[in-house]
Amino acid sequence: MQKPILIGGLGLSLGLALLGRWQASVFDLGEYIFWGAIAVGGLMLWRQNQPQLALDDPTSPLQKKDVNQAIANAQQWIEALQTESPEQNFSTFTNTLTALNDQFSRTALTAVVTGGRGTGKTTVLKQLAALNLRCEFTETDPLFTDLASYDQAAQNQVFAADLVIFLVNGDLMASQWDTLKHWLQARQKLIIVFNKQDQYQSEQRELILEQLRKHVYPAIIATDVMAIAAAPQATKVKQIQTDGTTTEYFEQPIPQLTGLQTHLQTLFGSEATKQQLVWSTIWRTATLIQHNAKQQLNTLRRQRAMPILEKYQWLAAGATFANPVAALDLLATAAVTGQMIMDVGSIYQQKISLSQAQAIATAIGKQMIQLGLVELSTQAVGGILKTNAITYVAGGAVQGVSAAYLTHIAGLSLMQYFQEQDPHTQGENLNFDQLGRILKGVFENNRRSQFLQTFTTGTLKRLSPQTIR
Template sequence: MKPTSIWQRLRSRFAREPARTDDGGAHSDQAAQSLRALLDDPQIPTAVRSGLAADFARLESMLGKLERGELHIAVFGRVSVGKSALANALLGEDAFTVGVLHGTTREAGQRRWQEVAGGGVHLIDTPGIDELDGEARERLAYDVAGVSDLVVFVVDGDMTQRERDALATLARTERPLLLALNKADRYGEDERERLLERLRERAAGLVRTDDVVAIAAQPAAQKRVRVAADGSEQAELVEQPPDLAALRTRLLAVLEREGRTLAALNASLFAGRVADQVGARIAEARRELAATVIRQYCVAKALAVALNPIPVADLLAAGALDAALVMHLGRVYGLPLTKTEAGTLIAVITAQLAALMGAIWGVHLVASALKGLSAGVSTVVTAGAQGALAWYATELVGRAAERYLVAGKSWGELGPKRVVADIVASLDRDSILREAREEILRRLRTRTA
């Protein structure tokens, strides 16, 4: 499904009901509730909130925008195509800087559109998208598009490839787009129509045909001959009013039909993206914490097995640590396990491991027996080998339990046999055993030193 399909379905629905005005109050209320729920969610860790501070600040801003009934229209385009002139012409005042030098607009500016002030519509002028003063300003322009409800993309001739790419990027932000051919007064009627047709072809799939219009935000002054009372003639330049009728008609039509719904959908889409990021951050934090927990239990179990002088009895202690590990992982993933549940889960995992790795557990039992009959260095070496196997077994149990918890206490369609087999195949047994043996021997030597 294309990213713009949501907007296309929305606008098609309104197009089938031309007499209907926007009834987005319910949508705005729903969107506001979703934003507030995300902002106030007590389950989001402080570290995740801090890492996404800018996004949460934007959520606060969008919530205020919804509650105030505001709509934001961003004006985009290359440097000096007349973006600020267009915004000023719509406002009816010189609110934004207009100049012939590249980069006149250095940061996004916002003003209330007085003509439809009752609707709380705001215009946002942005820096040029091509020759920006560094990547920061370019990011600023796209960030503004991300929180705008509608975007007017301004060109002053046939689109360049850079403009076409920028238009495609803006289309991926899932905002309705209007394409305005500015400085149309420079062209004759036939040339202007051919150029509009060319723009519609270049923007196909990105902008609706009806939303490609010609305007003149700051028309060139026209020469006029004035005849004085004495019959003498004098040439003068007469300023011309902006010609924005086509764009104004399209803007007001969209705002009247879809205004509050556009704002609500925009806010909901952004909240959804933030929620996905929150979920990803929480999942990553849980994975990192789970890895730390599993390693801690690997060390504890390996040492418990290596230091226990009674043959086979160390395996019983290892089982208790496995149960504690599984219950600890349940708390990490917010899915607490009872002792009975933990015992059942371990039984399932170990049964699958025994079927897959019976030879390893046989060596484990032999090492357990040898340890009680050995002394001195041989005991340390044997204990190190047995502890390394215990470490590896704990790693497998922990990873299998983690997979079960991530799936919501379920083995999924694959079942425990396939899940455990996949985990065994994914772990490098030799490197784990080598690391475990080195760590165990280091700790044993430290204890005997």
């Protein structure tokens, strides 16, 4: 199964394990979809929003100001959420953030031992726990199982930990590496441990280790990849006695963990490293809270924006149906009005004047023409109308439905564009490149014939309820 573990994984991450440990009251994630978008392929979101969330280079050391900034950003989103949804109580968010400030002075570290099923997690954990390394070690459930809930719980633990010891028994699979890359992006310190090296001949071991190191370089440096044998298998030894008889016995080799032990001791012995580990966890938590707040706010705004969008869809459809326009650029003009942009913008706290909104509308119309969306829409709508034997509604129908459809696309794109802005930026200076990319994406996503089909019939019903049955 190549199922990316983070689908539904990062989702409910962190909260329970991490915040539960830090606070008496467990963060009630049940009612939120923590990193909800991540649950639905939201890794995309993590990636898309990365410039705002992650630092440019996750391997560069974290500065305290970056961590504070992450907390402040989260705070900002929570405030926006509270303002727009005053009836709801978001104190759990705020409390968690406040508690994060106390984490800066934390000296106790936590580490998780994780990896696929049967890779030796429990064995390694026992060995490490006995070493008195001044770190609290826990084991996760096996990753990469088909049970999403297991993956999710494991993911929670991983994100809560300052350090991750990731076990493999050979080279990494591509899907596993994908997961690790996301962890790195979340500023998770990773140590890759090739366990059960006793199962290979020594040349093979070297080869596997080398391969592993190559695979993860430069994201993970060579010293953070090592081979161990936490519980090497007993080997049968035959001994020929002086009288010619042979006796057999099993020899239990001693565990080979010194490399890992020394490495951990070095890491934990450095105050600077410990600080980075703790800061990263604070940063990660703040970022997750920010995501959660943002997600909730976006859901709320979307719910408010959709009826507005629909209103303008029908307005555009009605106007164009009654007065069919010949030229495609006129169709684009009819579809996107300044008033709609203002109304949708205001839901997203974008204060745009009518004249600015009109300029934006014109620009969006132009972009839709340039991208060929107007032509593609009219063709697609025309095709659907033909095959549905409802052509007799004739002339204005193609234009009416197309105008509504383009309004729909433009509106959804604006919503997405506004979503990607910082909570307090204003919309006067739109980034048209970004908007153009979004328009294209939204158009592609809504192009599925089934959607357009339903949309077309729905619009037609509205346009002339008596002619369509």
